[in-house]
Amino acid sequence: MESLSNRKKVVSNKKMTFMEKLYLPAILGGMWITFKHLFKKHNTLKYPEVKREFAPVYRGQHVLKRDEEGRENCTACGLCAVACPAEAITMTSEERKKGEENLYREEKYASTYEINMLRCIFCGLCEEACPKEAIFLTDRIVPTYFERNDFIYGKDKLVEPVDQRVDISKRQLTGKRPA
């Protein structure tokens, strides 16, 4: 039968020639290859000092966004928690009181919002489920800790500070939402 892909290889059990049986030429050839690798560029990055550039679609540590006036976007609807396949997100909701209009954009907000970073698989489904553009994944890496409890991130770590906004423009462009 004719091969369509031209990738078919015919296996042969041909006898080795004397030079092949000696093995030494093949061994020297292999050693020449490894020797050339001695002088090649190293692929390793010295991580804490040098960081690898991330792809625009990289999904790292989450951020809870604020709007332009610094109010939290999240309304604690729970769609992210429902969408989460790893059951990593929990939250409790609360009603916005008078005088808190500058803190929360809508009448309902999340009084606590926790993501367990050990459970999270960084799939980005929470981001996709969010109707308020409140949660995004960023190019930040979740650091390591010695205690399991330290991996449960509350609002203190998730909500972006008013004066240090987290740039999610790259991530926004990759999704279905227009910029």
Place this chain on the structure above:
Amino acid sequence: MIIKLIIVVALFAITLGIAAYLTLMERKVAAWMQDRIGPDRAGPFGLLQPLADGGKMFFKEDFRPTNADKWLFIIGPGIAMFTSLITGAVIPWGPDLKIAGETIALQVADVNIGILFIMGAVSIGVYGIMIGGWASNNKFALFGAIRASSQMISYELAMGVSVITIVMMTGSLSIRDIVDQQHGFWDNGWFSWNVFKQPICFIVFLITALAECNRAPFDLAECESELIGGYHTEYGAMKLGFFLFAEYVNMFISCAIISALFFGGYNFPGMDNFSGNTLAILGTLVFFAKTFFFVFVFMWIRWTLPRFRYDQLMHIGWKKMIPIALINLLITGVVIAYTEGWFSKNKDNESASNVKMEQPLGVNTSFEKTKTGNSL
């Protein structure tokens, strides 16, 4: 006496220090060949890594499996370490030093049967591995020990035959004599180093040395992927450290032997332009440079070649290495006999050859020396 003691202690310390840093070198060479950087966190360029490793080994729990034989379990690594360290005693590290009118030989003991001593010590080295593997009471460890011992016994034969070839050419079992006969680099229209006179013998010796050190591609005794470490599966803490350390000491010593037997030891081209202590220091440096080159070759081979299968190992050892070494021995013997004038019917040569006939090939000469008893 005191000088000898100093040399002994210095050799001990240097061998251990070098063995420690060979672990770093191994990791660095492996990393570079795999386009990585290697350990670089402990000190500049990772230079303190061996200290960190050693410290870790010391402070780990000294664990012993319940069913292991207590004393054999302790003796195993001890024997491995001991045998690998004593082989360094007969290696001449450099030409004689002269300090304050006294001649100091850079060698612990110029034993006139030096190479025989090394072969003996190497064979005892099997016991360390065998006892360690047996005492662990673990089937993987026993498998590793069996493989190691059968491999070392098989390859010792070919190694011994290739050593005999060199001894036949030199007429002496003393390593210093063998090195001194390779004086300089060019002698009587041909290279004076043994590697140029006996290339096949060198290749056989290199391969068997790899096998004797249990290095890849002959590392069947360890076999991380199949035997999870082989004979040291059950070992931990400094006992494991001793096994690993002994391996690197072995590698260093066998590289020193290779450079002494085949690459002229402390001889180098143009050495006649120097004399006295300058020559001694330069010669020692050259010897260490050669040794480290071979250490690098050992590592290079390890990170290039995959492991042999057990039957391939035995096939190469018994059906390839030993016949090649024997044929090489035979040819060398015939050539020596020819040059000594055994085949000539010339009357003038007969008187000379008769004297030689009584002590054929010069090997016996050194035995005569043994009988009269040299000071060790």
